Amino acid sequence: MANVLIIDDDKGVCGLLSEMIENIGHHATSVHTLESGLHESSQKTYDVVFLDVGLPDGNGLEAIPRLLGTQPPPEVVIITGSGEPDGAEIAIRNGAWDYLQKPLSVVKILLPIKRVLQYRDDLSKHRKPAVALKVHGIVGGSQQMKACLDLVAQAADSETNVLISGETGTGKELIAHAIHGNSSRAPSSFVVVDCASLPETLVESSLFGYEKGAFTGADRARDGLIKQADGGTLFLDEVGELPLSIQKAFLRVLQERSFRPLGAKQEIRSDFRLIAATNRDLDQMVECGLFRKDLLYRLKTMSIVLSPLRDRPGDVKDLVMYYTARLCEFHGIATKGFSPEFF
Template sequence: MAHILLVDDDPILRETFGALMRRLGHTLYWAGSIEQGRLTLARERLDVVLLDLNLPDGYGLDLLPDVKAAMGAPEVIIVTGQEDPEGAAIAIKSGAWDYIQKPLTPNRVTLPLTRALEYRAQKAARRPPSVLKREAIIGTAPAMEACLDLVAQAADSDAAVLVTGETGTGKELFARAIHANSARAVSNFVVVDCAALPESLVESVLFGHVKGAFTGADRDRDGLFKLADGGTLFLDEIGELSPAIQKTFLRVLQDGRFRPVGSKRELSSDFRLVAATNRDLAAMAAAGAFRDDLLYRLRTIVITLPALRQRPEDIRQLAIHHMNRLCSRYGLPTKGFAEEFFQVLCAYSWPGNVRDLFGTLERVLLQHRGEPVLYPKHLPDEIRLQMLRVTGLCEPGEALRPETADSARAAVMPWKDYRRQALEDVERHYLRDLLEASRGNVVRAAQASGLSPSRLYDLFRKYGLSTRP
């Protein structure tokens, strides 16, 4: 017997659907609004949630974070109306198990529901993420658990994996976890920094060379492809590859064969491919900046890592773990923390994600190594100021004190990071204004902005914005 939650404001549907669930031997819970759905999710352990997109108090997808954080992380089936052509795309992009179009007849509901329950049972029988070797991967947020579940699936195969996520989210850690939990763990994990590959030497670096192939080649040398034979080849920042190097990679990925520079015979390499990027490769491919055929080979399994601001419940654990490591490295006593210290950390947006958090903690430790307990005053001013802005005690445009401004000028970020952050700030402000103008109604926001509801939902999720009224 399964426990099913139907979130829909139609009382007639409640009765007919309840009768169907009783015939199937399941228990039905009903919520007529997002808020009632939240209360039920907090109170009951559910297996499947059938979620209508159009509810009296907002857009149905606003309930997804609560569903993912609920006990047992129930599967989601999206219910769409006939007048909603974007419904199917939204269901897929939101990670829902399936979607059903109204009217909800027994024939339309029974098979997707049965399949979702079968999938849930199979997922429970898999190797749980807790038994994975996950060194330095810290966190128990539902979004992280979902990523670790994908790591377990990837480790049991030789399929190519694409790890995506913002800078600093830990893409290489996840790539190493896939390798460490696979049958190839006894062989090499070879990292290729795609952003640093020199185009003039790429064939020598990747394929190797024989003695005398060019000036300075005084002996045979294996390339990175050969070093990865039997192990894992990790292509870091693959979105930075030039078109010429993309073609070079594709040739080898097709059959695993290559010829060292200066050699007359081909070699082969049996490696497992894992790639990582912070860029949208699909958008790049559509714009002609990335090869479609290479993208198809990379994304057999895709793991999208959440930004730190999307899993604030992990910040305390991350901070304690890393501060203890730092204290051990520098030979210092373990630090204590005031509760307010964590509150300020959780209020900050962490544009550089976990890497940004760890860098900040090291800065705090080195500046206040003699303090036995850390308080908010020990954190950098820009982090404390954002806390004040969140609580309304400081205006967004308020100037920093002179000494803070001096330190900010001294820490100028690279142009590429600055441009990305500036663009994100503009997008965030636009989306906030759009939500305010549309009063949280995604359909009206889509009409005003010219963007599809599915694209808007992606952006709202990216920036942690809620469409709740």
């Protein structure tokens, strides 16, 4: 049975959708404002969200990224007014599964509802169940965090490239470490490339390495970070900061698993697993010509989107207790507690 959330200020629309959804064996919840809809979606896992564009407290189109940022992300079906065809196109481009145009009727919406629910049912049958994980430093028991750890388990059990997206401070590197630490590559190196802090003039030599005499100051040969990750995991942190010239070169490395260090005459191979992370909208960067579409396609073979703490308040208590215990241990004092009123 699927859980369906309906966000629409028209109670008639909510009633019609709820009745149809429950008549075919699923559960429906209705709310009438954008704020209450976003709160509800952060507290409970939903398979499908029907989202009106024109809500009293905001534009539904602007809420699509937040809804898709929950884990696991729901399918979003936009409900538009009769005069909003452009909004429907924008919604689809931003990840909405489908759209319905008012006025709604049983004939108009029955097939789309069945299609999206069947799609979610098929999707769930192919999801692997959660397994026991080593998750050092990852704290929280919210639905979003549990779903995220399910994805970590799936990623750890495969060799596929993973793109981790989320705001600064959401724990992207912790998730990358967890994927590596639970994979068959755990005994080998986890090599971090901080793309945001590498000067553009040093990116190529840092990644690919160089031979002695390759440039002024190269008084000895040095392995690049790609070679250092041989047998292990290469983590490209803030991959959106890579210069376009390096993006092209790195795309070839992903395709061939070989590269030529600066000044070298022969290519060398490196067997690494790639995990990348970003706090930027790479799809938008592609549209602006700042990121290669073909590289993004290869990076996001599997995608994990991390929700900010403000969208998972249920994790606040766990985090406070975890870091309080660590601080007390560090300072050699008895573990402190908190009164119920504090939370």
